[in-house]
Amino acid sequence: MRTVAPDSGELPSASPHTASTVALRGRTYHSAGGQWKAQPCDGIVAPDGGLQGDAGVRAPVTRIVTSDALDSVPETMLWNLHHRAAEARRPDAVLADPIGVELADRLAPRLERRFGVAHPLLAQAQALRALRFDQEVLRFLEFNPDGTVVALGEGLETQFWRVDNGRVQWLSVDLEEGIKARAASLPSSERLRSVAGSALDERWIDQVDQTRGVLITAQGLLMYFQPDQARGLVAGCARRLPGAWMVFDVVEPWFSRRTVSGLRNTAGYRAPPMPWGVDAQECVRLADMPDVASLERLRFPRGRGPFFGVAAPIARGRLPRPLRYLIPWTILRISFAS
Numbered sequence: 001m002r003t004v005a006p007d008s009g010e011l012p013s014a015s016p017h018t019a020s021t022v023a024l025r026g027r028t029y030h031s032a033g034g035q036w037k038a039q040p041c042d043g044i045v046a047p048d049g050g051l052q053g054d055a056g057v058r059a060p061v062t063r064i065v066t067s068d069a070l071d072s073v074p075e076t077m078l079w080n081l082h083h084r085a086a087e088a089r090r091p092d093a094v095l096a097d098p099i100g101v102e103l104a105d106r107l108a109p110r111l112e113r114r115f116g117v118a119h120p121l122l123a124q125a126q127a128l129r130a131l132r133f134d135q136e137v138l139r140f141l142e143f144n145p146d147g148t149v150v151a152l153g154e155g156l157e158t159q160f161w162r163v164d165n166g167r168v169q170w171l172s173v174d175l176e177e178g179i180k181a182r183a184a185s186l187p188s189s190e191r192l193r194s195v196a197g198s199a200l201d202e203r204w205i206d207q208v209d210q211t212r213g214v215l216i217t218a219q220g221l222l223m224y225f226q227p228d229q230a231r232g233l234v235a236g237c238a239r240r241l242p243g244a245w246m247v248f249d250v251v252e253p254w255f256s257r258r259t260v261s262g263l264r265n266t267a268g269y270r271a272p273p274m275p276w277g278v279d280a281q282e283c284v285r286l287a288d289m290p291d292v293a294s295l296e297r298l299r300f301p302r303g304r305g306p307f308f309g310v311a312a313p314i315a316r317g318r319l320p321r322p323l324r325y326l327i328p329w330t331i332l333r334i335s336f337a338s
């Protein structure tokens, strides 16, 4: 596949021997067998080219994600990107995320139209959550430098480029539209593979190299499942990935109830229902599952300013309303028996 960006504003002649892709006047055209065909365009088309890929080719950014056409769960990956990047753009950011910022910059008009300007506290909260996941991956890689990280429901997370040690193997599992969005907008690497499908369909486990250590992450995913589905996913991982670690965030039952009854976020954006609320009792239930060796609640990292730098670390989850809406998650780390 050849990617070309015509300077003339017209489609070049299509070669009968080479497949090409051209972004022109907001549409994308593919050539095959010497003919150009416009790609059906039911989503946003990024106005210019994509991120610099490994091979130095600008990957075309096409149909990256359509906020309107996708259902509400995939839309949350845009919300997360928008907020994470808003924090990462700051000179005093708690998280460096250049790839995320570059992607969000390209999508900025659309993101702002849909979600409004990111609130700095929500943005910092998103970035701190991502930072905690990064710390977990880095800790895993310290002991398993050639290990495999499986990122379930990865959306437009750019964690691979924040933690890459040059050796890690990465498997991204997301619904088809999520994997398509990643492929169209983020750089590639020979150590990055993906599976398009539900994390609840255990076939992705067949793709995991278990010989050099496995860490499964699920950032912003399990709360969207029904309780039995979420527990079943953890149980399946415990059964089939002995010795692996799993890190995921969960929401408190009060927050779960609020989302089920319709929680509005910024600019009229409605957070999708999060039916799986996790309290201490549910943690015990998870810890008691067969093949689960340990379960720990992880601390939210200390951030910047009076709230994230002082109040939140002291309060440790016992925040008064409405401040607790800023950190509705707890991050859990589970290890599976070998």
Ligand SMILES: C[S@@+](CC[C@H](N)C(=O)[O-])C[C@H]1O[C@@H](n2cnc3c(N)ncnc32)[C@H](O)[C@@H]1O
Residues within 6 Å of the ligand: 073, 074, 076, 077, 080, 081, 152, 153, 154, 155, 156, 157, 173, 174, 175, 178, 197, 198, 199, 200, 218, 219, 220, 221, 224
């Ligand atoms: C809230 S976004 C989180 C994205 C990313 N992990 C982050 O933190 O920015 C939820 C992601 O889960 C994906 N997703 C939803 N249902 C899924 C499923 N059954 N299996 C795998 N991924 C799923 C969505 O496509 C989306 O990318």
